[in-house]
Amino acid sequence: MAIELPDQKRVGMVSLGCPKALVDSERILTRLRADGYAMSGDYAGADVVLVNTCGFLDSAKEESLAAIGEAIAENGRVIVTGCMGEDADLIRAKYPAVLAVTGAHQYEAVVEAVHEAAPPSQGPFIDLIPQPDVKLTPRHYSYLKISEGCNHSCAFCIIPQLRGKLASRRIDAVLREAEKLVAAGTKELLVISQDTSAYGVDIRHEERMWKDHPVRAHMTDLARELGQLRTSEGRAPWVRLHYVYPYPHVDAVIPLMAEGLLTPYLDIPFQHASPTVLKAMKRPANEAKVLERLRSWREICPDIAVRSSFVVGFPGETEADFQYLLDWLDEAQLDRVGAFRFEPVAGAAANDLPNPVPEEVKEERYARIMEKTAAISAAKLQAKIGRTLPVIIDAVGEPDEDGDIGATGRSQADAPEIDGAVHLREVPASLQPGDIVEVRIEDADEHDLFGAIA
Ligand code: SF4
DSSP states (O other): OOOOOOOOOOOOOOOOESSSHHHHHHHHHHHHTTTTTTSSSSSTTEEEEEEEESSSSSHHHHHHHHHHHHHHHTSSSEEEGGHHHHHHHHHHHHHHOOEEEEEOOOOOHHHHHHHHHOOOOTTGGGSSOOOOOOSSSSSTTEEEEOEEEOOOOOTTTOOHHHHHOOEEOOOOHHHHHHHHHTTOOOOOOEESSSSSGGGTTTGTTTTTEEEEEEEEEEEEHHHHHTTTTTOTTTOOEEEEEEEEOOGGGGGGGGGHHHHHHHEEEOOOOOOOOOOOHHHHHTTTTOOOHHHHHHHHEEEEEHEEEEEEEESOOOTHHHHHHHHHHHHHHHHHHSSSEEEEEOOOTTOOOOGSSOOOHHHHHHHHHHHHHHHHHHHHHHHHHHHHTEEEEEEEEEEEEEEETTSSSOOEEEEETTTTTTOOOEOOOSSSOOTTTOOOOEEEEEEEEOOOEEEEEO
16 A cells, blocks of 8 residues: 655646657656655646657647647646647647747656645655666556667658657666566566667667677577566566668567567568668668568568558659559568558658648558458468467456457467457356466457457
């Protein structure tokens, strides 16, 4: 039970945006807890409300502004942080009552702003109370951020402007955090960054001692060491790599998947397939041999699931470019695909490119890519019927009128929040989120699987 100190100040948090922003929110809250603040689950109980914003797309900015407006209306004492911190003037013009605006990763600045807005209660015991890290994700999975920023300059992206150049964390610090998370009950680690395959490039893959041996700040070393961790049940945690670019050295992690040290899953944001569009997008690792590489990865690790995202309607994308992408998808047979219609982002180089694609053409292409990828996904999931797969449980339901309990989980091919689910029937009441069970797959639709514990 949480001990509440007299006059303990309470902080509310509205966290918007991507998993990386969620990790920032967790860090801020962990710091504030260590400073003696309590968390508030609602506006009314908070002395001050933090809004962690996302400013990546114009639609995300609108959502962030709406969230700030709601927090002002409901509570009135609001501090804004996150990617939209770059737009401090815009925020202040719209909401003059905002107490402070700080940018992404400015942990010190945001903590200081909270201290000013709601000075912490000074108690003699505060420093003596061990404060566990605050986690906004369920306890059984955790995001592990390995670097900030990015060295690329993709034409549609303003992350390098917002977050700066690639800055990798020390490998021993990353591993220590992962070890702590696993000891605290994490069964699945989601490795995130802007460019996971570039991890350590900025620090020349420096070596640090970990346990009794040196490890390099490199994606392969990181993956191998994460695969050696053990949960309290003595199992290896699931370890997923997100935002990996298909550089040649990525080949080295595929055998780790075949060995069971790494979850057979890669999240590679290809964004397009047409060489002309990729060139206009200024994408890294834009090389023709990707299909061959996918084939060889599947030979080494037949169960590997590849997820990706694509942008349709990028300026200058012709019908031939788009058809090239659809044909490429037929060949690539990706397991999971997210598609986005191109949207100009204030400050991005792509906004100045000629030949914008009309909105109705974007819509039509979006519908076509969704139809194509849904058909591929449905066929791949159909092929899993009859197999027995490990599934991590996310939620267990209440008994229905017959006393049957259902549960929802994910196979190794499904990352939380972005991929599909496995729906289980008639599970034992003792089943808990985070349990990993063997499930016999009985049915499938376009995105989800259905089955029962084997
Ligand atoms: S790789 Fe490209 S899209 Fe990804 S963060 Fe860097 S600049 Fe943005």
